[in-house]
Amino acid sequence: MKWRSSNGRFDEVLVLMIQASNQLSIHCLLLLLLIVSITNQSEKVKWEPSDEYFEKFYEQLAPIIKREVHPDAIKNIYDCFATRVDDEDVKKKIKFLYYSRKNPEHAEQLKPGEANSLLKENINKPFKFLVHGYYIYSPGNKSYIDFRKNVLDVMDSNVITVDWKVVKEKHWFYHKVAKNTVFVGRYLASLLDWIIEQGANPSDIHIAGHSLGAHVSGYAGSFIKRGKIGRISGLDPALPGFVKVSNNSRLDMSDAQFVDCIHTCGGLLGTLEPICHADFYPNGGRNHQPGCCVIDLPGVCSHMRASEYFIESIRPGNYFPAALCPTIPSHNPRNCTWTDYMMGFYLEPSARGLFYVQTRATRPYSIARSDIHKTMPKKITISKQ
16 A cells, blocks of 8 residues: 555546536536545545646636636635645644553553653553544544453553544545545554654554544555554445555555454445455445444444444454355355354454354344354355364
């Protein structure tokens, strides 16, 4: 995964679409801009056109819409959908919140290059990161709290939660937030490099990222300069904005020594295609996950399940047995073989392939392997190892 420059197709596609229509209201123009901005996601780029570039764009656009529209009005629309990022502003407002067994409730804020005595004391212990997505963006969110509490309960480690909600607050429009993941990832990489410089082992670093946070994690893994981190867990990596992009433009298995993914809203809010060393498809990996309301058409509940399954798996006794499948499993998988691999926090890095996992509809979501045969639909044909 690498950051690449813009190919300038946004304005070209937009102008072609507008030329196809003889009559355009301002509402149609807005709609076209919205459609193009969402679908033009082949590369995540920092796109800051110059005044000269905009003037050229306006010269093309104004005659086409055949009406008097002030340049400033067009520029406001243009800026709304273009990605304009202040790198320094991002660095100032993104927070790396650090917890350990000596400060399990009250975080210390880390900044690359700034000494922290507690971190230095714990530098040889494992590092566990959680990076939120578009929906979960508050350190007070239950997922954040459960993650740090569960991790610190089971291991003496360093827990760092990445709070990048500033990007959503500044650029509330989803596609703009998605494009800015590259800058968040680069800044996270600078923290990782600094931690490793202090003495941390790259292999002891594990980042779990939900939705857009999965791609932030991927960028961080690819931008790091001091080795390759041990593991990245993509929790239903975001699909909107990352359709048919190259490995350089999303999370992929080259971003860490071991990359695993949990797909719970595949093909809708999350990716369905396998992009990791080990890809897990709970209940088929699609909307709707058990317990999610059928009227949740966007799939938000299912999308969130990936992080819920992962965080629950940290607690001893909450196991998610996995069956290895020859193809992406459906809700009723066939020709899959039970393995000793467990989806989630304790997954062995030797895992490779596509895996089916069954869950319950309510907490605890985990199902003991010995009880799975009691709850499986009769149509499922999974052979025993």
